[in-house]
Amino acid sequence: MSVLEIIDLHVSVETDQGTKQILRGVNLTINEGEIHAIMGPNGSGKSTLAYTIAGHPKYHVESGSILLDGVDVLKMTVDARARAGLFLAMQYPVEIPGVTVTNFLRTAKTAIEGEAPPIRSWIKDVREAMTGLKMDKAFAERNVNEGFSGGEKKRNEILQLELLKPKFAVLDETDSGLDVDALKIVSEGVNRAKANTGLGLLLITHYTRILRYIHPDFVHVFVNGRIAEQGGPELADRLEDEGYDRFLVPSNVG
Amino acid sequence: MSAASALSKSASKTMPESTTPALADPTAAKSVIPAGQHGIKEHSDGRFGYVPVQTRSDRFKSVQVADFETVTGREAVWKHSPIAKFTDLTAGSLDGSRYEIESTVSTDVSVEWVPRTDARIGTAGLPEERAAANAWSVFDDALAITVSGEEAKEITVTRSSLGNSARGAHTIIEAKPFSQATIILQNTGDARLSENVEIILGESANLTVVSLQEWNDSAVHLANHFASIGRDARLKHVVVSLGGSIVRVNPSVRLAGPGSDTLLLGLYFADAGQHLEQQVYVFHDAPKSRSRVNYKGALQGQDARTVWIGDVLIGNNAAGTDSYEQNRNLVLSEGTRADSIPNLEIETGDIVGAGHASATGRFDDEQLFYLQSRGVSEDEARRLVVRGFLTEVVQQIGSPELEARLQLAIEAELIGTDDK
Numbered sequence: 001m002s003v004l005e006i007i008d009l010h011v012s013v014e015t016d017q018g019t020k021q022i023l024r025g026v027n028l029t030i031n032e033g034e035i036h037a038i039m040g041p042n043g044s045g046k047s048t049l050a051y052t053i054a055g056h057p058k059y060h061v062e063s064g065s066i067l068l069d070g071v072d073v074l075k076m077t078v079d080a081r082a083r084a085g086l087f088l089a090m091q092y093p094v095e096i097p098g099v100t101v102t103n104f105l106r107t108a109k110t111a112i113e114g115e116a117p118p119i120r121s122w123i124k125d126v127r128e129a130m131t132g133l134k135m136d137k138a139f140a141e142r143n144v145n146e147g148f149s150g151g152e153k154k155r156n157e158i159l160q161l162e163l164l165k166p167k168f169a170v171l172d173e174t175d176s177g178l179d180v181d182a183l184k185i186v187s188e189g190v191n192r193a194k195a196n197t198g199l200g201l202l203l204i205t206h207y208t209r210i211l212r213y214i215h216p217d218f219v220h221v222f223v224n225g226r227i228a229e230q231g232g233p234e235l236a237d238r239l240e241d242e243g244y245d246r247f248l249v250p251s252n253v254g
Numbered sequence: 255m256s257a258a259s260a261l262s263k264s265a266s267k268t269m270p271e272s273t274t275p276a277l278a279d280p281t282a283a284k285s286v287i288p289a290g291q292h293g294i295k296e297h298s299d300g301r302f303g304y305v306p307v308q309t310r311s312d313r314f315k316s317v318q319v320a321d322f323e324t325v326t327g328r329e330a331v332w333k334h335s336p337i338a339k340f341t342d343l344t345a346g347s348l349d350g351s352r353y354e355i356e357s358t359v360s361t362d363v364s365v366e367w368v369p370r371t372d373a374r375i376g377t378a379g380l381p382e383e384r385a386a387a388n389a390w391s392v393f394d395d396a397l398a399i400t401v402s403g404e405e406a407k408e409i410t411v412t413r414s415s416l417g418n419s420a421r422g423a424h425t426i427i428e429a430k431p432f433s434q435a436t437i438i439l440q441n442t443g444d445a446r447l448s449e450n451v452e453i454i455l456g457e458s459a460n461l462t463v464v465s466l467q468e469w470n471d472s473a474v475h476l477a478n479h480f481a482s483i484g485r486d487a488r489l490k491h492v493v494v495s496l497g498g499s500i501v502r503v504n505p506s507v508r509l510a511g512p513g514s515d516t517l518l519l520g521l522y523f524a525d526a527g528q529h530l531e532q533q534v535y536v537f538h539d540a541p542k543s544r545s546r547v548n549y550k551g552a553l554q555g556q557d558a559r560t561v562w563i564g565d566v567l568i569g570n571n572a573a574g575t576d577s578y579e580q581n582r583n584l585v586l587s588e589g590t591r592a593d594s595i596p597n598l599e600i601e602t603g604d605i606v607g608a609g610h611a612s613a614t615g616r617f618d619d620e621q622l623f624y625l626q627s628r629g630v631s632e633d634e635a636r637r638l639v640v641r642g643f644l645t646e647v648v649q650q651i652g653s654p655e656l657e658a659r660l661q662l663a664i665e666a667e668l669i670g671t672d673d674k
């Protein structure tokens with residue numbers, strides 16, 4: 001069984017005003033098959049954690065480690081991490097001019113598997129996954145995320161999750177900007193991926209509404225660059241009622 | 255208002271260096287470019303609505319070099335070019351002698367040298383600037399490629415040993431009525447060349463001309479292609495500029511016969527220090543004529559520079575025309591500059607469609623990160639994006655062998671510049 005461990009992680013970014021500390025000692029262990037929800041106020045560092053796991057060059061790891069089955073992820077390039085089984089569904093997926101969804105998916109799948117997927121079954125897989133996410137066939141020939149609505153971009157992220165079959169996926173606010181119908185469709189996609197591959201999930205969200213469809217095993221409250229409290233699904237309900245106020249030390253607000 | 259359909263698609267990001275459209279007819283302008291549209295910049299220099307004194311077809315023309323003033327760089331045709339680097343071509347004396355060519359053969363296509371007195375010379379167009387007139391003044395013989403026969407056929411004419419002395423040259427490509435062919439002009443090796451190429455299509459001819467610039471790194475090539483398209487004839491014209499220090503290929507196409515049709519394609523990849531320029535001019539001078547212009551370029555490396563100017567003039571006798579032009583640039587690194595300047599002049603109210611789009615987008619670190627986060631290596635990511643971007647043009651050339659070769663050439667460009 002695979003395990004992703006984040007140990008005492010400290011991360012900073014360079015800003016115009018100098019180095020800014022964002023993560024201040026994050027500890028988190030996710031086993032394959034588990035769903036962890038991370039909830040926290042704006043600016044608390046949730047996306048930073050997600051990007052650091054994926055290896056975005058902007059984020060500088062000061063100390064701590066990330067291990068995938070004991071192997072040091074921080075030493076790997078971004079693409080090597082993906083090939084090792086990590087996936088990040090981004091909060092703001094970028095547009096890639098000139099690259100169609102079809103071409104992109106095939107290239108990514110080939111890179112991750114180390115060989116091109118068998119054409120027939122691949123085409124079928126893509127078509128089924130798109131149908132499951134209620135994505136029109138026309139998307140296949142459009143450039144990646146170019147002119148996609150917010151909701152369509154999120155579906156496209158989950159499409160990749162389903163097809164690339166990672167061991168661990170971080171979903172960064174995949175629920176925001178989705179209406180109820182789209183939220184259900186996207187959640188079903190995530191649940192399908194989990195049922196098919198038994199992946200581990202780190203679900204970053206502001207709201208509990210996605211947790212009605214994707215049921216977390218653990219809920220972590222993320223405040224000021226670290227996990228302030230953890231518990232089971234009931235913690236999410238409590239946060240919904242009470243907000244984050246009791247976690248916020250006044251001097252750290254903002 | 256019948257001038258319609260501004261199908262402007264947006265650039266993915268910013269338009270760092272894109273210049274703005276200059277329009278002769280401000281009312282037409284407004285119908286074609288909705289203000290503030292994403293990816294299309296309106297005049298930012300406060301000249302919006304400025305009406306040039308002269309319509310595009312009224313530019314001064316002469317075959318005599320002495321009729322043109324010394325080039326200053328302020329002229330409309332020169333202001334984007336590094337004129338100091340080729341004064342030999344604009345002001346020097348050129349070698350107008352024959353040069354060596356290699357040509358594949360095909361029935362119904364002749365390739366021969368003809369004297370200056372050949373009746374076809376000057377029928378497709380005349381020089382509008384000094385380098386072109388300089389070349390016109392000196393050539394001894396013109397290379398004439400004459401196509402007859404209704405069957406499809408292809409020939410490649412290669413120049414690979416022009417050398418480093420300044421030359422002037424003249425080429426005629428004639429497609430007789432109802433004939434059909436693809437002519438590939440392939441350019442490699444060294445060159446300091448100014449030349450004029452006249453392309454003459456008789457009634458219902460169907461001609462593809464591909465001009466392929468794969469010169470050595472130091473080459474300078476200034477070319478004007480003048481095409482005249484007869485009734486119901488169709489010209490596909492393709493400019494591919496990959497190699498050379500300064501390459502300027504300017505096609506001027508006059509849709510001279512009713513129902514004439516042209517597709518003008520361009521593909522360029524500028525790497526460090528390269529200047530690749532194309533000034534495209536389409537003159538709708540007959541009813542029911544149709545034009546499509548699609549130029550795409552990639553830029554990578556310090557001081558990679560491209561210029562695209564697209565002038566479309568719809569003359570007052572050109573009722574029922576349909577035109578669309580676009581230029582897209584993909585910026586792959588810092589330190590590059592892409593100018594993209596569409597101009598549309600409309601002299602008749604009776605138009606089926608007229609539109610243009612111009613956008614310069616960046617391939618940036620976030621795109622790279624996105625692709626890499628899906629397992630794709632950095633090199634592969636760049637290849638994917640550039641290939642995807644340029645393929646649209648490559649695929650329209652219609653010569654499978656050439657298309658395959660160009661795909662490889664594009665990949666070589668990417669790798670070549672990675673090494674710098």
Ligand SMILES: Nc1ncnc2c1ncn2[C@@H]1O[C@H](COP(=O)(O)OP(=O)(O)OP(=O)(O)O)[C@@H](O)[C@H]1O
Nearest residue numbers: 013014015022041042043044045046047048049058
């Ligand atoms: N590249 C950067 N430059 C400057 N500051 C940054 C950068 N990236 C993140 N930050 C800052 O770090 C803090 C954490 O940002 P992060 O995006 O991780 O928060 P978040 O919890 O995901 O917030 P949200 O809920 O709004 O998505 C914020 O104050 C943010 O402004």
Ligand SMILES: [Mg+2]
Nearest residue numbers: 046047048091
């Ligand atoms: Mg965030």
